[in-house]
Amino acid sequence: MNSTKRELPFRRYLAFSRASFLETLTFRASLLLSLGGSLIYTAVVCFLWKSIFNSAGTEIVNGMTYPMTLAYVAIAGAVTSSMTIYLVWDIGRDIQSGTIALWFVKPLDYFTMNLFNSVSVIVFSFFINVVPVFILVEILVGWQIPFGINILWFVLSVFLGVIINFCLDFMVGTICLHTQSIWGINIMKEVVVSVLSGVTVPLAFFPDALRQVMMFLPFQAIFNTPLTLMITPNPSTELLIRSFSIQIFWIIVLVIAAKSFFKVSSRVITINGG
Amino acid sequence: MEPVIQINNICKTFKVLNRKTGIKGAVQNLFSRDYKEIKAVDDISLTINEGEMVGYLGPNGAGKSTTIKVMTGILEPTSGNILVNGRVPYKNRSVNAQDIGVVFGQRSQLWWALPVIESFRILKEVYAIPDDVYKKNMQMFSDLVNVENLYNKPVREMSLGQRTLCDILSSFLHNPGIVFLDEPTIGLDVSMKSKIRYLISELNKEKGTTIILTTHDMGDVDALAKRIIIIDQGKMIYDDNIAHLKTFFGAYRTIKITLPNEQFDGADEEKKAKFIADITSQIIAKNEKARNIHVSLDESELSILVPEAEVPLIEVLSTSQEILPVKDVQIAEISTESIIRKIYEGNESKSKLLSSEVKEKAE
Numbered sequence: 001m002n003s004t005k006r007e008l009p010f011r012r013y014l015a016f017s018r019a020s021f022l023e024t025l026t027f028r029a030s031l032l033l034s035l036g037g038s039l040i041y042t043a044v045v046c047f048l049w050k051s052i053f054n055s056a057g058t059e060i061v062n063g064m065t066y067p068m069t070l071a072y073v074a075i076a077g078a079v080t081s082s083m084t085i086y087l088v089w090d091i092g093r094d095i096q097s098g099t100i101a102l103w104f105v106k107p108l109d110y111f112t113m114n115l116f117n118s119v120s121v122i123v124f125s126f127f128i129n130v131v132p133v134f135i136l137v138e139i140l141v142g143w144q145i146p147f148g149i150n151i152l153w154f155v156l157s158v159f160l161g162v163i164i165n166f167c168l169d170f171m172v173g174t175i176c177l178h179t180q181s182i183w184g185i186n187i188m189k190e191v192v193v194s195v196l197s198g199v200t201v202p203l204a205f206f207p208d209a210l211r212q213v214m215m216f217l218p219f220q221a222i223f224n225t226p227l228t229l230m231i232t233p234n235p236s237t238e239l240l241i242r243s244f245s246i247q248i249f250w251i252i253v254l255v256i257a258a259k260s261f262f263k264v265s266s267r268v269i270t271i272n273g274g
Numbered sequence: 275m276e277p278v279i280q281i282n283n284i285c286k287t288f289k290v291l292n293r294k295t296g297i298k299g300a301v302q303n304l305f306s307r308d309y310k311e312i313k314a315v316d317d318i319s320l321t322i323n324e325g326e327m328v329g330y331l332g333p334n335g336a337g338k339s340t341t342i343k344v345m346t347g348i349l350e351p352t353s354g355n356i357l358v359n360g361r362v363p364y365k366n367r368s369v370n371a372q373d374i375g376v377v378f379g380q381r382s383q384l385w386w387a388l389p390v391i392e393s394f395r396i397l398k399e400v401y402a403i404p405d406d407v408y409k410k411n412m413q414m415f416s417d418l419v420n421v422e423n424l425y426n427k428p429v430r431e432m433s434l435g436q437r438t439l440c441d442i443l444s445s446f447l448h449n450p451g452i453v454f455l456d457e458p459t460i461g462l463d464v465s466m467k468s469k470i471r472y473l474i475s476e477l478n479k480e481k482g483t484t485i486i487l488t489t490h491d492m493g494d495v496d497a498l499a500k501r502i503i504i505i506d507q508g509k510m511i512y513d514d515n516i517a518h519l520k521t522f523f524g525a526y527r528t529i530k531i532t533l534p535n536e537q538f539d540g541a542d543e544e545k546k547a548k549f550i551a552d553i554t555s556q557i558i559a560k561n562e563k564a565r566n567i568h569v570s571l572d573e574s575e576l577s578i579l580v581p582e583a584e585v586p587l588i589e590v591l592s593t594s595q596e597i598l599p600v601k602d603v604q605i606a607e608i609s610t611e612s613i614i615r616k617i618y619e620g621n622e623s624k625s626k627l628l629s630s631e632v633k634e635k636a637e
Contacts, residue, residue, distance in 0.1 A: 015399035023387045026428075102383045105346045106400055107371040270350045270364060 013112050017120035024121050031128055038081050038129045042074040042136050049073060062204045067141035068231045069202060071134075075230065076199045076223050078133035079158060082125035083165050083222075085118055088189070091173025092182035100269065110266075111259050115166055122162050146233040153240065157226035160247040165222045167254035168193065170262070177265040198224035218250040278452055278484050279322040279345060284354035286315040286340050286508075314340040315351070316508035322486070324451070327478050329499030329516070330488045333618040337508040338488045342454050345486070346376055359451055372401060375445030375483075379457035382441055384429045390440045391425040394447060401448035408447070415443050418476050419469060435466035442470065446477055452484045453477075459491050471497040492611035504617060511617065519613055528612070529578045529591055532602035546571050553597065560593045561585060568616075579612065 024031070053066045064072070091114070094100040103110050138145055172189045176182045194200050196219035203211055203224045214220050225243045229235060292308040293299070315337045322328055332338045343349040344356060347363030347370045356363060363370045377383075384393040398408050416422050421443065424436055432440070438458060445453055455474065459467045475498055478485050487498060495502060495516065502519065504512040512519065553576070554569045567590060568579040576598070580590050587605070594600065 012399045012402060015396040019385055019388060019392060019396050022392060023385065026387045097381070099381055101343070101348050102376070102378065102381060104348045104367060105371050105374065105376045107368045108400060109368075270348065 010112070010116070012108070013116040016113055016116045020117045021120040021124055024124060031125075034081055034125065035128055035132060038078045038133050039136060041077040041081075042133050042140075045073045045077065046070055046140055062202075064202060064204050064231075065144075067144040070141055071137050071145045071231055072198075072202045072227045074133055074137050075130060076227055078129040079126070079161075079223060079226070080194070080199050082129045083122055083162060085121050085125070087114065087118055087166065087169040088173045088176075088182060088186045090114075091170065092176040092186075095173075095176045096180065104266075104269070111170060111255075111262055114170060115163070118166055119162065123159075126158070145231065150230055150232065150235065153235065153243075154226050154230035157229050157243060157247065160244070160251060161222040161226050164218055164247065164250050164254060165193075167251070167258040168218070168222075170258045171254075174258070174262045174265050177268045193219055193222065196220065197222045198227065202227075218254060221247045221250050276324045277321045278324050278359055279320070279486075280355075280357040281318060281320050281345075282355040284315055284318045284341070284344060284351045284356055285313065286337075286344060286349060287311045287313050287352045313508050315344070315505075317354075318505065318508075318510050319354075320503060320510070320513060322484060324484055325478070325482045326501060327475070327485045327499055328487065329495040329502040330486055330505075331490075331495065331502055331614060332488075332505040334490075336506045338505060339456065340508075341505070342376075342456055342486070342488060346374060346454060347371070372448070373451045375448070375450040375453040377438075377441050377445045377453070377455045377458055379438065379455075379460040382429065382437055383444060384437065384440060386430050387428060389426045389428055390432070393429065393440070393444060394425075397444055397447050403448050407449060411447055411449070414480070415446075419443075419473050435462050435470075438462060439466075439470060439473070442473060442477075446481065446483065449481065450483065452486065455485060455487045455489075457489055458487070459489065459494055467491070467493065468497075474498055492609065492614060495614075496610055504614070506618065516610065519610070526579055526581055526613075526616075527587055528606045529580060529587065529594065530604040530606055531576045531578070531594060531598060531600050532604075533574045533576060534599055534601055535574050553594075556597050557590060557593050560596075561589055564590055564593075 049066060049069050053061060053069070059065060061069070094103070100110070103113065134145075138147075168189065172185055173182070175185055179185065196214055196217055198214075198220055203214060203220060206214065225247055229240070229243060232239065288311070289309045290312050291303065291306060292310050294302050294306075318341065330338055330341070340349060344351050345358055345363060347358075347367040350364040358370055359373050361370055384390055385396065394412070397403070403411075419439060421439065424432070424440065427436075429437060429440070442455070442458060445455075458474070459470055462470065471494060474485065474487070477483060478498075485498075487494060489495065499516060501515050502512065503510065550569050550571055554567065557567060557569075557578075558565050563585040564580070566581050566584055570577045570579075578590060578594065580587050591603070591605075
């Protein structure tokens with residue numbers, strides 16, 4: 001396994017990125033619908049947060065202005081929808097139908113294969129969803145969101161967030177090897193991620209104690225970190241270093257965890273049959 | 275010839291929960307620790323040489339797929355030794371995977387939404403196939419079966435036959451030493467079956483690929499396999515060439531009697547079964563030695579399988595003529611299919627004979 005990998009690092013996996021990209025392009029309608037959904041979501045959160053800020057009566061709530069909040073929430077929504085690629089269902093289906101056996105007889109690492117499969121779709125879907133929503137938000141708030149180096153930090157940080165999210169999804173999918181069913185667990189995961197990562201409500205709005213706890217969990221590194229970097233006009237070097245090192249820390253931990261969990265769990269197949 | 279697969283005394287046991295039924299039972303199942311062990315593969319030993327084409331047969335649930343999964347490295351055997359291409363497959367799954375091809379007839383390894391040529395391109399990367407090998411193989415595929423016109427068709431729009439054809443081709447793309455074909459002709463029409471058989475046999479000849487073929491279609495076996503291995507209930511009950519199987523059971527022949535057409539117009543299964551039982555007992559009544567004959571009915575054709583070692587064919591024929599309105603008669607050599615069926619149906623004495631013979635050979 002290792003010897004073949006050393007000859008061609010990741011080249012064989014790039015074919016999967018290409019294939020899943022092509023597959024996504026095949027289903028044009030679903031791309032447009034997902035964009036439509038993101039735009040409608042933006043409109044909804046726009047009105048929601050406008051009325052929250054109106055009733056608060058102040059310009060700044062919990063240290064965030066209305067434009068910042070809207071940008072945070074709307075773009076979080078768009079990023080979520082580009083990250084929603086049903087990886088957990090795919091893995092679950094592979095396991096339930098036994099198709100996973102077909103991957104076991106190929107000279108591939110299942111984790112890496114899925115990672116390359118997912119990333120290209122997400123990157124593509126990111127441009128389809130996030131760019132239009134960003135423009136819409138800027139129009140709604142009168143171009144008050146800074147547009148400069150912060151966007152670069154945001155994109156970089158989203159990319160790291162994608163990998164963290166992938167690892168979590170992969171682990172949840174792996175649970176299917178033990179339970180043969182994935183529905184409930186996945187619903188639970190989605191709720192936990194959407195609350196604890198700051199997608200539904202920005203983390204700044206959480207009570208202090210809870211926020212402290214959440215900062216120690218991997219979920220906030222998926223959405224809160226990139227979005228905070230985006231709405232901060234002049235991030236300090238310290239903030240940047242802290243944000244990225246926390247993300248990289250979680251990537252290292254979760255990649256190791258996901259791979260070992262899968263390795264241990266695939267014993268279920270090798271011992272008890274597919 | 276080099277042995278490419280060497281299996282010694284492989285066993286594979288699965289732990290299965292003793293399930294109870296009903297609502298109460300289903301709740302109990304949640305907490306139950308009451309497992310029973312099922313022996314899916316029970317002490318199988320075999321050697322397969324390079325370039326062989328082996329038919330691997332057995333009734334549903336006999337343990338065929340389990341053995342295949344052990345050989346491909348998906349499953350780890352409970353006990354016993356296995357070497358495929360000189361490696362232990364479950365320990366070196368990735369390396370082993372580079373040298374084998376697998377087709378599961380009921381699952382496709384092709385990319386559903388993409389034109390099939392894209393799947394080939396992906397597999398080229400997955401197996402790191404050099405350009406010249408890839409080109410040569412693609413050329414060979416189009417020489418064997420005319421498939422270029424399919425290349426741009428998305429897999430999901432293909433017929434089952436076209437998809438299977440492409441699946442088989444894709445499993446040969448990286449020049450594997452061994453290809454496992456698990457029921458490749460399942461659900462296909464006659465002409466597609468023969469096309470696929472032609473393809474498999476040509477690939478075996480031209481590339482010298484070792485092929486392990488599991489199937490329920492005796493047509494596949496007759497057309498492709500020179501050697502067959504039969505397992506039942508996890509045990510190997512036959513391992514020899516196909517000709518030997520026929521001579522071993524050669525003492526059987528079938529009398530096919532055509533009855534007047536109108537006799538079974540509108541008759542239901544029950545009536546037919548009663549008729550069969552009736553005829554059987556009448557023949558046995560008149561001819562005591564004929565107690566092991568097997569009668570079956572298909573439309574208006576009655577088949578009587580006669581073990582010639584016990585009773586002369588001619589005697590059964592004359593008895594039948596007395597009790598039946600015979601329109602036409604035909605005497606057929608036993609087909610592979612009926613031999614295999616006899617084995618599957620648990621012809622105890624024969625199975626025992628066979629297995630004792632296998633043991634003798636082993637010794």
